[in-house]
Amino acid sequence: MSRVLVGVKRVIDYAVKIRVKPDKTGVVTDGVKHSMNPFDEIAVEEAVRMKEKKIASEVIAVSCGPAQAQETLRTALAMGADRAIHVEVAGKEYETLQPLHVAKILAKLSKDEKADIVIVGKQAIDDDSNQTAQMTAALLDWPQATFASKVEKTGDGLTVTREIDGGLEVIKTKLPAVVSADLRLNEPRYATLPNIMKAKKKPLKKVTVKDLGVDIAPRIKVLSVEDPPVRQAGSIVPDVDTLVAKLKEGGHV
Amino acid sequence: MSQPHRRAVLNLYKTLLYLGREWPQGYDLFRKRLHKVFTKNSGEENPEKVKIMVKHGEFVVKEIEALYKLKKYRAMKKRYYDEN
Numbered sequence: 001m002s003r004v005l006v007g008v009k010r011v012i013d014y015a016v017k018i019r020v021k022p023d024k025t026g027v028v029t030d031g032v033k034h035s036m037n038p039f040d041e042i043a044v045e046e047a048v049r050m051k052e053k054k055i056a057s058e059v060i061a062v063s064c065g066p067a068q069a070q071e072t073l074r075t076a077l078a079m080g081a082d083r084a085i086h087v088e089v090a091g092k093e094y095e096t097l098q099p100l101h102v103a104k105i106l107a108k109l110s111k112d113e114k115a116d117i118v119i120v121g122k123q124a125i126d127d128d129s130n131q132t133a134q135m136t137a138a139l140l141d142w143p144q145a146t147f148a149s150k151v152e153k154t155g156d157g158l159t160v161t162r163e164i165d166g167g168l169e170v171i172k173t174k175l176p177a178v179v180s181a182d183l184r185l186n187e188p189r190y191a192t193l194p195n196i197m198k199a200k201k202k203p204l205k206k207v208t209v210k211d212l213g214v215d216i217a218p219r220i221k222v223l224s225v226e227d228p229p230v231r232q233a234g235s236i237v238p239d240v241d242t243l244v245a246k247l248k249e250g251g252h253v
Numbered sequence: 254m255s256q257p258h259r260r261a262v263l264n265l266y267k268t269l270l271y272l273g274r275e276w277p278q279g280y281d282l283f284r285k286r287l288h289k290v291f292t293k294n295s296g297e298e299n300p301e302k303v304k305i306m307v308k309h310g311e312f313v314v315k316e317i318e319a320l321y322k323l324k325k326y327r328a329m330k331k332r333y334y335d336e337n
Contacts, residue, residue, distance in 0.1 A: 014328055015277075038329050125332075183329055190318040193271040 001057035002116030002175060004047040006081065007106055008040040008063045010072040011126040024224045026095070027126075036072045038188075039121025041079070042181040045188040046151060047119050048080035055153045056117070058082050062109055064102050066090040070204060077199035078191035084204040085109060089216065093209075096218035099127075103135030104214045110140060112212075115176065117158075122147055122180040133180035143173040146180040258303045265310040266291060272317045277324070 012018060013033040020027055036044075050056035061076035063069040064087040073084035087105050089097055110118050118140075123130035137144035145151070145160035149168065152159045157174045163182045191199075209216050237243045247253045266287070273283035297303050 014325060038325055125329075183326070183334065187322060187326070190322065193268050 002050075002055065003058045003060065003114060004050060004056045004117045004119060005106070005110050005113060005115035006040070006044050006047045006059060006061050006076065007102070007118070007120035007132065008044060008061055008072050008076050009037045009121070009124045009126075010034050010063065010065055010069045011037045011124050014038055014125055020225055020227050024226060025222065026225050034068065034072075036075050037121050037124045037126075039123060039125070039181055039183070040076075041121075041188040042183065042185050043119040043121045043179075044076045044079050044081060045186045046148075046179075046181055047117075048189075049186065050117075050151075050153075051080065051082075053153075060085060060113055060115065062087065062106065064089050064097065064105055066094055073204060074196060074199045075191045077202045077204070078195040079189055081202075083202060085113075086204060086206045087212070088206060088208050093216060096220070096222075097216060098218070098220055099129045099131035100135055100219065101214065101216040102132050103139055104216075105209065105212060106132070106136045107139040108212045108214055110136070110176075117176065118142075118178045120178075120180050122182050133178050137178035140176070140178070142176050142178050144178045144180075145171060145173050147182040148179050149182050149184045151179060151185070257300055258307060261307045262291075262303070265307055265314070268314055269310065269317075272314065272321075275321060 011034060012027070012029065013035045016033055018027050044059075044061065047056065047059045051059050059081040061073050061081040061084045063073050063076075063084070065072075066089070070084075070086050073086055077084055087109075106118060106120070109115075118133075118136055120133045120136070122133065133146050134144060136142075145158065145162065147163045148160045149163045150161035154172065157172055158177055158179070159170065159172050160179065162169045162171060163184065237246060244253070269287050270284065273287060274280050276283040294306055297306065
């Protein structure tokens with residue numbers, strides 16, 4: 001029986017229209033609806049299913065962020081995680097928190113909690129970094145099974161089907177291992193109201209980055225955040241000749 | 254409202270309100286409609302009929318959950334996987 005550590009991130013809800021701050025230092029997060037990163041929901045679901053199949057003995061959810069990250073952890077607990085660890089990172093420090101820092105925190109916690117499997121979403125929908133799983137595996141010197149679309153326990157290891165360009169790849173890993181969840185891995189369950197209520201009774205531990213002894217000094221500086229280019233309006237041409245002329249003009253034919 | 258199902262009906266109402274917070278057209282619209290339909294049936298005295306209504310409500314809860322899941326899945330698929 002193995003212990004599973006799941007990383008979850010609180011991000012701006014997928015349905016919210018993102019607005020860039022006028023000073024181009026980032027995006028507007030104040031008063032904006034946040035929820036759990038959809039890929040992390042898939043990761044939590046996979047961990048909970050492992051527990052239901054008696055592959056895992058315990059599911060621990062971890063989130064790094066400000067106080068509100070606890071709401072995301074409650075959702076993970078409501079989905080079926082046993083306990084949660086909130087790594088407090090607030091204000092300025094959170095703004096410059098990078099995947100490398102999160103990977104270091106996850107690696108440290110995996111050792112402290114004696115986890116055998118670390119599952120995270122393949123990427124977060126806010127920064128789309130897609131680095132945390134890979135870096136965590138490297139720091140721990142564990143095998144990694146990224147972009148998983150199927151995870152099975154075989155013998156004393158895992159058989160993972162990975163989504164790669166133009167197909168699927170099946171790999172076998174030993175445990176301990178790091179897995180990152182792709183979209184088709186499973187269909188995450190909905191955190192129902194009674195379960196959210198019950199989750200309030202589950203243990204949630206708060207730790208600081210200092211306690212863990214992890215250095216989170218920024219290594220990257222964000223120079224500017226800008227809106228993607230707006231699609232230019234089309235025009236209606238009166239006849240085929242004008243169309244051909246215009247296409248030639250634009251160098252398309 | 255008939256007493257035996259009071260608890261079930263209240264739970265159903267709370268669950269639906271909770272789900273309504275994510276309703277695409279807004280929580281207010283959802284809450285108003287939900288209130289209207291519950292008020293409409295509030296005079297029902299027959300416990301059997303109330304039971305059927307609660308069953309239907311529970312079905313609606315499942316449908317809304319499925320709708321949210323599908324909406325999210327499709328949004329993710331469109332954003333990250335559809336090349337064309």
